Amino acid sequence: MEEYDPVLEEQYRQFEETVKKNVPSADLSHIREAFDFARLAHGDQKRKDGSPFITHPLAAAEIIAEMSLDEESIIAALLHDTVEDTGITHEDIEKKFGTEVAELVEGVTKLTRVTYSNKEDEQMENLRKMLIAMAKDIRVILIKLADRLHNMRTLEYQSEEKQREKALETMEIYAPIAHRLGMQKIKWELEDLSIMRLDPEGYAYINAEVNKRNSENEQFFESVKNRITERLEEYGIEASVFGRIKHIYSIYRKMYSQNKTFDEVLDLYAFRVIVDSIADCYNVLGHIHDMFRPIPGHFKDYIGTPKPNMYQSLHTTVIGTEGIPFEVQIRTWEMHETAEYGIAAHWKYKQGIQGDADEEKFSWIRRLLESQQDSDAQDFVQSLKIDMFSDEVFVFTPQGDVINLPAGATPIDFAYNIHSAIGNRMTAAKVNGRIVPFTTILKNGDIVEVITSNASKGPSRDWLGIVKSGAARTKIRQWFKKERREENIVHGKAAFESELRRAMISMSDITSDDVLPRVLKRLSFPSLEEVYAAIGYGGISAQKTVNRIKDELLTIERAKKKAETDGITPTAQQTEPAARPVHGVVIEGVDNCLVKFAHCCTPIPGDDIAGFITRGFGISIHRRDCKNYLSSIEKPDERPRWLNVQWANSSSDVYQTSVFITAKDRNGLIMDVAMVLSTLNVKTSAFSARKVTDGNAVLSMTLDLRDRRELDATMARLNAVPGVITVKRGAN
Numbered sequence: 093m094e095e096y097d098p099v100l101e102e103q104y105r106q107f108e109e110t111v112k113k114n115v116p117s118a119d120l121s122h123i124r125e126a127f128d129f130a131r132l133a134h135g136d137q138k139r140k141d142g143s144p145f146i147t148h149p150l151a152a153a154e155i156i157a158e159m160s161l162d163e164e165s166i167i168a169a170l171l172h173d174t175v176e177d178t179g180i181t182h183e184d185i186e187k188k189f190g191t192e193v194a195e196l197v198e199g200v201t202k203l204t205r206v207t208y209s210n211k212e213d214e215q216m217e218n219l220r221k222m223l224i225a226m227a228k229d230i231r232v233i234l235i236k237l238a239d240r241l242h243n244m245r246t247l248e249y250q251s252e253e254k255q256r257e258k259a260l261e262t263m264e265i266y267a268p269i270a271h272r273l274g275m276q277k278i279k280w281e282l283e284d285l286s287i288m289r290l291d292p293e294g295y296a297y298i299n300a301e302v303n304k305r306n307s308e309n310e311q312f313f314e315s316v317k318n319r320i321t322e323r324l325e326e327y328g329i330e331a332s333v334f335g336r337i338k339h340i341y342s343i344y345r346k347m348y349s350q351n352k353t354f355d356e357v358l359d360l361y362a363f364r365v366i367v368d369s370i371a372d373c374y375n376v377l378g379h380i381h382d383m384f385r386p387i388p389g390h391f392k393d394y395i396g397t398p399k400p401n402m403y404q405s406l407h408t409t410v411i412g413t414e415g416i417p418f419e420v421q422i423r424t425w426e427m428h429e430t431a432e433y434g435i436a437a438h439w440k441y442k443q444g445i446q447g448d449a450d451e452e453k454f455s456w457i458r459r460l461l462e463s464q465q466d467s468d469a470q471d472f473v474q475s476l477k478i479d480m481f482s483d484e485v486f487v488f489t490p491q492g493d494v495i496n497l498p499a500g501a502t503p504i505d506f507a508y509n510i511h512s513a514i515g516n517r518m519t520a521a522k523v524n525g526r527i528v529p530f531t532t533i534l535k536n537g538d539i540v541e542v543i544t545s546n547a548s549k550g551p552s553r554d555w556l557g558i559v560k561s562g563a564a565r566t567k568i569r570q571w572f573k574k575e576r577r578e579e580n581i582v583h584g585k586a587a588f589e590s591e592l593r594r595a596m597i598s599m600s601d602i603t604s605d606d607v608l609p610r611v612l613k614r615l616s617f618p619s620l621e622e623v624y625a626a627i628g629y630g631g632i633s634a635q636k637t638v639n640r641i642k643d644e645l646l647t648i649e650r651a652k653k654k655a656e657t658d659g660i661t662p663t664a665q666q667t668e669p670a671a672r673p674v675h676g677v678v679i680e681g682v683d684n685c686l687v688k689f690a691h692c693c694t695p696i697p698g699d700d701i702a703g704f705i706t707r708g709f710g711i712s713i714h715r716r717d718c719k720n721y722l723s724s725i726e727k728p729d730e731r732p733r734w735l736n737v738q739w740a741n742s743s744s745d746v747y748q749t750s751v752f753i754t755a756k757d758r759n760g761l762i763m764d765v766a767m768v769l770s771t772l773n774v775k776t777s778a779f780s781a782r783k784v785t786d787g788n789a790v791l792s793m794t795l796d797l798r799d800r801r802e803l804d805a806t807m808a809r810l811n812a813v814p815g816v817i818t819v820k821r822g823a824n
């Protein structure tokens with residue numbers, strides 16, 4: 093016969109009341125069954141304070157009921173420690189309580205098995221993500237939070253070391269998770285319980301101050317509350333007003349992070365006004381600002397712009413007649429539920445406590461979870477999957493560090509994530525203690541170990557097809573680039589020399605002291621050996637390299653000739669018109685060279701342009717819509733000669749560009765065109781007209797213009813001249 097424990101039964105009776113109130117749909121006999129099952133399983137197990145162990149899962153289940161979660165979650169909370177601490181198995185639970193409950197319990201058990209001691213900050217965020225990703229079902233996280241909350245409430249029986257350890261973990265992992273899920277109420281309690289253990293003196297000080305203010309300022313609270321209530325009543329706004337001192341950790345944080353004394357913390361006191369509609373929120377704000385003096389810069393509209401965890405409220409800080417500043421938070425009841433219970437508010441609505449479970453209301457949870465598959469609301473509740481980090485996987489090193497990899501990552505990704513030297517010398521990998529193939533896909537929570545050997549011959553090319561992360565791929569490629577250098581140089585040199593012969597350039601042409609430095613500069617390599625290595629590795633083609641060398645040789649030759657003929661009668665090239673100074677354009681990778689603007693398309697600022705390395709005439713600038721550019725870029729041997737070119741910004745030069753007008757030939761046409769140009773103040777450097785077929789005439793002119801805008805305006809005006817059919821630019 094079981095013993096009857098009156099204290100326990102009283103606790104159970106209270107728990108049952110909470111269930112009835114918050115989860116009216118729950119079957120109380122199922123829940124009692126689960127309670128008895130867990131009680132028997134835990135047997136004589138005791139908590140540190142001497143009470144039966146079952147009081148812990150019972151308390152956790154009550155927290156779950158307070159959140160208004162479903163029957164399955166309550167049952168799973170009652171059973172949450174059975175698999176870990178007793179002989180009960182997953183199958184036992186599945187047989188007795190069904191798959192859903194069994195999976196919830198398994199999820200909580202898995203999270204419990206994750207151990208972590210003091211970690212650096214970057215590790216913490218990974219741990220939080222890993223826990224959420226491991227949970228798969230959001231209810232698992234909520235049960236884990238309830239479990240942790242009760243353990244934190246009863247921490248005083250643990251050793252001081254254990255207290256600190258748990259408190260730190262709670263502060264770093266669980267409070268932020270509660271925050272992320274929008275569960276302010278639990279977050280605050282976890283924070284206060286943690287800081288109590290982490291800084292007992294600081295906590296005691298603030299706690300004493302808070303209690304002192306609470307009694308001192310009872311009148312202040314009452315009077316502000318009454319004034320707000322009366323005012324709103326007067327204007328027919330239905331509202332509930334609450335006053336409180338902020339929770340301890342929020343004061344603590346403000347004091348220490350902003351280096352303030354207790355009295356300097358501005359928003360020590362907070363009043364909450366809860367109303368029925370959003371319109372009322374803004375009405376109330378108006379009244380508050382009318383009654384009290386607002387402190388500038390302290391108004392925040394989280395209704396218009398909700399926080400990422402969907403928190404919504406209006407916040408304002410004001411000063412009353414007592415001279416005490418206080419914060420007022422204004423929100424609707426629905427916003428209030430969401431603020432207090434966050435994601436759990438979903439089940440609250442489902443219980444019908446706040447009216448119908450309107451699909452629209454849960455859109456934020458969908459967003460929060462980035463859930464893709466659930467379309468049916470009921471289905472959504474049943475299997476609330478966590479897809480928040482579905483593109484990432486979190487695994488452990490044997491030392492317990494969390495490594496964050498892209499989903500689908502393999503032990504090779506893991507090895508290269510640790511260090512490229514580890515990846516390059518990897519000979520085998522273990523996952524959870526067992527040797528696995530390199531192609532194994534890692535799962536959340538796996539412990540991965542890499543076995544290396546100095547005798548390793550390095551990565552295999554196959555790995556490039558196996559790895560998931562770009563970083564690992566890059567590191568493997570780098571290895572091939574570096575380790576095979578000798579080989580690359582030999583292959584690269586052979587390819588280079590053969591290409592050089594084809595271009596009929598001899599090696600001695602480029603290795604002379606005055607030529608080699610210019611060639612290398614042109615190729616952007618420090619030595620010929622580097623050039624060979626790059627060709628051998630495939631970083632640059634031998635053909636491209638030789639083409640560039642050819643150009644450079646021509647340039648050098650041209651410069652020599654020019655120096656010889658300088659001061660004498662202009663040569664043929666120098667009479668080539670419109671060769672302009674470099675000003676006006678910026679050429680990629682070249683800082684001082686001859687620039688001319690192509691005659692075929694006469695580019696002007698505002699045109700999209702490219703530069704062509706001519707054989708000996710410097711760089712010729714074309715429009716990218718120029719026919720000659722378009723056909724040249726198609727030719728494999730010409731394409732490498734094109735360079736990116738931009739217009740320089742502050743050029744006040746004028747540029748010459750050609751415009752062709754086709755018009756019906758008539759008396760006065762030329763006169764009208766000239767009039768337009770003259771009114772626009774556009775200078776014309778060349779002008780000709782000729783008759784063509786069909787009684788049409790073509791007028792061609794070279795105009796001096798500053799830029800494309802001026803050109804477009806001019807062309808538009810020319811187009812409007814009577815009889816004009818088209819106005820075009822050259823070469824397109």
Ligand code: MN
Binds near residue numbers: 148172173239
């Ligand atoms: Mn527990």
